[in-house]
Amino acid sequence: VNLPPLVLVHSIFLSLVGLRMVFTNSAKSSPMAGITMLAIGIAYLSTSYMPIAQNQFLHASVPVRILLALVAGLKMVVDKNITQSARNEMLLVFLYDGIGGLVCGWQLENFSGKVPA
Structure with missing residues (x-):
């Protein structure tokens, strides 16, 4: 498995939480959100056979995660009627994806979203 250790933990966590959300019958649990989390976790794991320097999905996830964190932060600031x-939930996305994107970019030494040339 060619993933930075924290990304490996992240991908396993997403996959397991996604599965739990899909198969849990609860008003708080969204099966569609679970499928989405499972898909992202599996995407990381299924591309882990590639060397890190060639894994475009891994590199592209850095700016995407940072952007998602910024969108969540903006939602918290702009929407005065947010429950x-x-x-x-937005705070969780802001912290988890913001810190995760920054740490992954730091580990890859690349925040551009592109594999090194």
Whole structure:
């Protein structure tokens, strides 16, 4: 498996939480969100056979995760009618993807989203 250690943990976490959300019958659990999380986790794992320097998905995920964090942060600032539950979800995305994107970019020594030439 050719993934930075924290990205490997991230991909396994996403896959397991996604599976849990798909198969849990709860008003708080969204099966569609679970499928999305599972798909992202599996995408990381299925591209892990490639050397890190050639893994375009891994490199592209850095600016995407940072952008998602910024969108979540903007939602919290701009939307004055956001519920506390939605605010907590946006805060989680802001912190998890923001820090995750920055750490992954730092580990790859590349924030451009492109594999090194």
